[in-house]
Amino acid sequence: MATRQQQKERTRRKLVAVARELFAEQGITTTRTVDVAKRARVAHGTVFTHFPTRDDLVSAVLEEVVEQIVLRIHERVEAGAGIREVLQAHVQGLAEHEAFYARLVMEGPQLPPQARTTLTGIQSVISFHLHHAAERERAEGHIRPVPQHLLFNTWIGLVHHYVCNRDQFAPGGSALERHGDDLIAHYLGLLVQTP
Numbered sequence: 271m272a273t274r275q276q277q278k279e280r281t282r283r284k285l286v287a288v289a290r291e292l293f294a295e296q297g298i299t300t301t302r303t304v305d306v307a308k309r310a311r312v313a314h315g316t317v318f319t320h321f322p323t324r325d326d327l328v329s330a331v332l333e334e335v336v337e338q339i340v341l342r343i344h345e346r347v348e349a350g351a352g353i354r355e356v357l358q359a360h361v362q363g364l365a366e367h368e369a370f371y372a373r374l375v376m377e378g379p380q381l382p383p384q385a386r387t388t389l390t391g392i393q394s395v396i397s398f399h400l401h402h403a404a405e406r407e408r409a410e411g412h413i414r415p416v417p418q419h420l421l422f423n424t425w426i427g428l429v430h431h432y433v434c435n436r437d438q439f440a441p442g443g444s445a446l447e448r449h450g451d452d453l454i455a456h457y458l459g460l461l462v463q464t465p
Contacts (some may be wrong), residue, residue, distance in 0.1 A: 275314035277311050278320075279382050280402050281312065281316065281320065282308075282320045282330075283318055284310050284312075285310055285316075285317060285321070285327070286313070286330050286331055286334055287452075288306050288309045288310040289301070289306045289327055289328075289330075289331050289413070290331045290334070290335065290367075291309070292305055292309060292415060293331060293370055293373055294367075294369035294370040294372075295369070297373055297377060297426055298328060298373050298374065298377050298381060298385075299377050299380045299381070302324075303317045303321075303327065306327065307387070324386060325382040325385070328381065328382060328384075328385050329382070329384045329385055329388060331370075331410060332389065335370060335371070335386060335416060336366045336389075336391065338363060338366065338367070339360070339363030339364060339366075339367070340341060340363075340392060342359045342360075342362060342363040343356060343360060343363065343395065343396065343399055343442055344357045344403075345359070346358075346359040347399050347402075347403075349402060350392055351399075352403050352406070353400065353403045353404055353407055353408055353413070353458065353461070354458060355387075355399055355403075356396075356399050356403045357400070357425070357454045357457065357458075358450075358454060360396055361446050361453070361454065362450075362451035364429065364433065364446055365444050365447050368424070368433060368436065368444050368445070368446055368447075371433060372391060372433045372436060375430050375433060375434055376434055384404045393398045393422070393426060396422065397418065397421075397422035400421060400422055400425065401418045401420065401421060401422070402439050404416065404421055404461070412462075413458075413461040413462060414461060414462070416461060421461075424457065425457055425459065428453055428456070428457060429446070429453065432445040432449055432453060433445055433446065433448065446461070
């Protein structure tokens with residue numbers, strides 16, 4: 271038999287999972303806490319027991335997704351990953367949460383400040399690891415020097431274009447699963463050192 275604390279933790283995880291699904295389906299800014307409660311089959315007040323405000327629920331979902339994506343990248347970096355491996359980890363992590371991430375990108379300006387800060391944090395982590403992998407490969411003569419802001423912004427712009435338009439690039443599926451390898455190859459082609 272589960273303890274009260276274990277039951278509370280299970281309910282909290284369930285609310286986060288349900289909220290993530292609904293945010294992906296309906297949008298982050300339009301999904302209401304009552305929608306989450308109904309889908310999770312809990313009383314509406316239960317949502318507020320775990321998340322005092324709707325913004326807290328949005329932040330909890332975002333932090334969980336960010337943690338999973340960042341963990342994947344950290345694992346590769348610790349194993350001495352180069353640019354290709356960092357990009358592959360990023361694509362794989364985003365593909366697992368693509369529908370939610372697309373909503374996050376498209377609705378970013380309307381999100382609560384705490385959620386926007388978390389989104390900026392994940393982008394900073396990716397930018398940091400991408401920059402360090404690029405510096406190693408540049409020192410080895412494999413790629414040309416590129417300013418850090420362009421290195422990251424070119425990559426994230428490409429990814430965001432495909433994610434936000436996945437209905438055109440992969441109707442009913444994942445644009446990153448379908449085109450991720452091509453995006454990585456194209457991006458790396460832009461960085462290649464020419465003689």
